[in-house]
Amino acid sequence: MDGARMQEIANEAGINKAMLHYYYRSKQLLFEAVFKNAFSLLAPQLNTILNDDSSIEDKVRNFCSNYISFIIKHPYLPNFIIQELNRNPDFLLKMKNNPGFPTTEKFKKQVALEIDKGIIKPINGEQLFINIMALNVFPFVAKPLIQTLIGVEDEEFEKIVEERKTSAADFIINSIKI
Amino acid sequence: MDGARMQEIANEAGINKAMLHYYYRSKQLLFEAVFKNAFSLLAPQLNTILNDDSSIEDKVRNFCSNYISFIIKHPYLPNFIIQELNRNPDFLLKMKNNPGFPTTEKFKKQVALEIDKGIIKPINGEQLFINIMALNVFPFVAKPLIQTLIGVEDEEFEKIVEERKTSAADFIINSIKI
DNA sequence: AAATAGTTTAACCAAGTGGTTAACAAATTT
DNA sequence: AAATTTGTTAACCACTTGGTTAAACTATTT
Numbered sequence: 432m433d434g435a436r437m438q439e440i441a442n443e444a445g446i447n448k449a450m451l452h453y454y455y456r457s458k459q460l461l462f463e464a465v466f467k468n469a470f471s472l473l474a475p476q477l478n479t480i481l482n483d484d485s486s487i488e489d490k491v492r493n494f495c496s497n498y499i500s501f502i503i504k505h506p507y508l509p510n511f512i513i514q515e516l517n518r519n520p521d522f523l524l525k526m527k528n529n530p531g532f533p534t535t536e537k538f539k540k541q542v543a544l545e546i547d548k549g550i551i552k553p554i555n556g557e558q559l560f561i562n563i564m565a566l567n568v569f570p571f572v573a574k575p576l577i578q579t580l581i582g583v584e585d586e587e588f589e590k591i592v593e594e595r596k597t598s599a600a601d602f603i604i605n606s607i608k609i
Numbered sequence: 610m611d612g613a614r615m616q617e618i619a620n621e622a623g624i625n626k627a628m629l630h631y632y633y634r635s636k637q638l639l640f641e642a643v644f645k646n647a648f649s650l651l652a653p654q655l656n657t658i659l660n661d662d663s664s665i666e667d668k669v670r671n672f673c674s675n676y677i678s679f680i681i682k683h684p685y686l687p688n689f690i691i692q693e694l695n696r697n698p699d700f701l702l703k704m705k706n707n708p709g710f711p712t713t714e715k716f717k718k719q720v721a722l723e724i725d726k727g728i729i730k731p732i733n734g735e736q737l738f739i740n741i742m743a744l745n746v747f748p749f750v751a752k753p754l755i756q757t758l759i760g761v762e763d764e765e766f767e768k769i770v771e772e773r774k775t776s777a778a779d780f781i782i783n784s785i786k787i
Numbered sequence: 788a789a790a791t792a793g794t795t796t797a798a799c800c801a802a803g804t805g806g807t808t809a810a811c812a813a814a815t816t817t
Numbered sequence: 818a819a820a821t822t823t824g825t826t827a828a829c830c831a832c833t834t835g836g837t838t839a840a841a842c843t844a845t846t847t
Contacts, residue, residue, distance in 0.1 A: 447833090564747065
């Protein structure tokens with residue numbers, strides 16, 4: 432939002448700047464349309480780990496693989512959402528009531544149940560969810576930092592990220608599986 | 610950089626806007642001073658996990674505890690660095706030659722050594738480093754997203770983050786300890 | 788085909804933007 | 818104490834910003 436210029440957006444879209452205002456009225460409304468669109472792509476991904484019916488282990492393995500594939504296709508997405516939410520933390524509240532908005536209730540119950548059954552080790556469901564998100568999202572959000580610290584160019588970084596489809600899943604399962 | 614206004618910065622600092630330019634010449638140079646200052650706070654933290662002499666397990670436990678304390682004291686820091694590095698990924702390259710700039714060489718060797726000795730399970734050192742960073746940094750970077758998804762206000766979120774000083778460490782150690 | 792509604796554009800505008808200047812005030816050096 | 822450097826400010830400037838307007842053009846309805 433802050434760095435974007437209406438003129439640049441119009442140029443990129445191959446239209447006149449006035450057209451942007453004709454269809455979206457203001458930069459704020461255009462931004463909200465873009466944000467909602469971006470989040471509507473992300474939400475189903477989160478729901479696969481939160482509201483799917485398979486076991487925690489299966490969900491973790493699936494999510495790590497699918498989510499990383501998903502972000503490779505939309506590399507701008509996590510940064511955009513995280514950056515704009517930090518600029519305006521209340522923005523998501525408006526969307527919280529929409530159907531399909533991800534919640535952690537079911538996931539937390541499932542974690543408690545699998546702990547009870549002795550399938551996984553005791554762990555707080557919220558903490559586990561944060562861990563899963565962190566391990567999958569962070570590499571993309573912090574790409575420039577990580578690349579500089581471990582000293583790899585784009586090609587090598589892509590290999591590392593690709594490897595995480597299984598390595599991040601293994602890391603999580605290793606930690607919680609009995 | 611994009612959202613900041615020289616006038617606002619001057620107001621916040623209680624000085625005239627012209628003073629900012631007198632001391633820093635341009636917004637770009639002011640920004641670079643701020644960024645370097647921010648990174649100079651972060652670098653020593655990273656070096657505790659990368660270049661300390663204790664065992665991996667001790668380093669992980671120490672880092673999770675210390676780093677989270679550190680970020681609680683500087684909550685703006687991870688977002689600022691990550692956001693600005695995404696805006697200009699090459700910015701860190703200028704600082705890479707500075708003494709004390711964190712590198713992963715020693716850490717990777719240590720991981721290989723402890724695997725050899727049978728202290729920890731086989732894992733790629735780079736992946737482990739990314740995991741450690743992710744589990745510690747991500748909750749702060751994605752705070753508004755996480756808070757909305759798990760539905761907690763600031764106070765409860767602080768508790769969860771505080772709990773991560775040990776829970777994130779346990780999660781990592783559980784995964785790699787033999 | 789006339790009228791109406793929707794689309795597209797160049798030109799324009801007021802409000803900010805980073806940055807400069809010239810004058811003045813306070814330290815510091817000589 | 819005179820001179821010089823350093824610190825400080827209000828006023829100013831060129832340029833960019835999001836946004837508007839009025840006119841032209843195109844498609845649809847009547």
